[in-house]
Amino acid sequence: MEQSTKPRLAILGGTGDLGTGLARRWVQAGYHVVIGSRQAEKAAAAVADLRAVMAERNIDVEAVDTVEAAENLQAAEAADIVVLTVPFAHQASTLEQVKPALLGKILIDVTVPLVPPKVARVQLPSEGSAGQIAQNLLGEEVKVVSAFQNVAAHHLKEGHSFDCDVLVSGNSKEARQQVITLVEAAGLRGFHAGMISNAAAAEALTSVLITINKQYGAHAGIRITGLDH
């Protein structure tokens, strides 16, 4: 068996809807994915589910073998690129816990700073964005890249293709490019959206999409237009 040159991914909070959707996409694309959770048994259940879904989709055994379960810290240690998909309320505490395992790595922050119960209302934090909070907390030795805030978990979990672009913000252009490669592996288009402070745009947009979803009974997303002119 040839060794993969793809980065090994950890998805912290990987038992949630968005983490589950991303895991399915990336395993299907041939990535080795470690599902992280606060409780190892929850992560193990998510992995079992993931394997069952891959089997249903007739994904080959090798791909199914490339997924494993761990507690969040062990998951982060085992990975080259770490993805954070926990609720905003747990963002800081999770990052504090895994910080030692992130040095020199890319942290993909998928956090949306929703403040329940009014999740359809934009309520950005005083730091400007959850992405900025992560970068401040982790320091410049971790390349924080914000992405996937506007992607409906519903669509990610299904195997079908769907129409949604991903805004990718971060202070390192090279790190953004690596994340755009992962966006494309998930079947989507990614765009360089600027420095980490620009994560505010995608994060705020999520509440607008929730507002639109309520009206249309939909799982709305966005597409960047006007690029051919």
Next chain:
Amino acid sequence: MEQSTKPRLAILGGTGDLGTGLARRWVQAGYHVVIGSRQAEKAAAAVADLRAVMAERNIDVEAVDTVEAAENLQAAEAADIVVLTVPFAHQASTLEQVKPALLGKILIDVTVPLVPPKVARVQLPSEGSAGQIAQNLLGEEVKVVSAFQNVAAHHLKEGHSFDCDVLVSGNSKEARQQVITLVEAAGLRGFHAGMISNAAAAEALTSVLITINKQYGAHAGIRITGLDH
């Protein structure tokens, strides 16, 4: 000649690119538009230009007669719906000046809180958004509706159709609906995007679109996707 039942529109800062583009679209759709400026002679020059463009496009004389020039305060007084398209640095001072003329009316705030020279960086104000600033300043007797932040002036000024949706935020649903009618009159799709605080999303997104425009040499916009599912 039948009296129009359409609301009379004033565009404050109507000599700029975005104001010019909106004026062209709405005059072409049969609206009576008052171009406002700090200086009456600049407004008059904009009106002359608008008439020349309408003549080039073979728009009938009646439409061309329904455009006039005024200083900002007089423009606001003459209109049913007032549109603010001045730079962020002049937003508050312009609103203070015209505030007495806005009571009971809709104020469409098109302001994007860009902070030059770093206009590609999201730098939202501490109030959350320029739309919120306008609502705070004008009080609840003025229905502030935020819209058009993500529309490229370049495309608006041209007569052609183009692919860009407009996020419409404001505390009054009925006022948002009136603005959506104006969005559609300009040839675009408008979406109820929530309370005025949600203006932050479209305002932040403008800096991301500027970032993308630099990479693609484009006039990018957005489209809401996933509504048919």
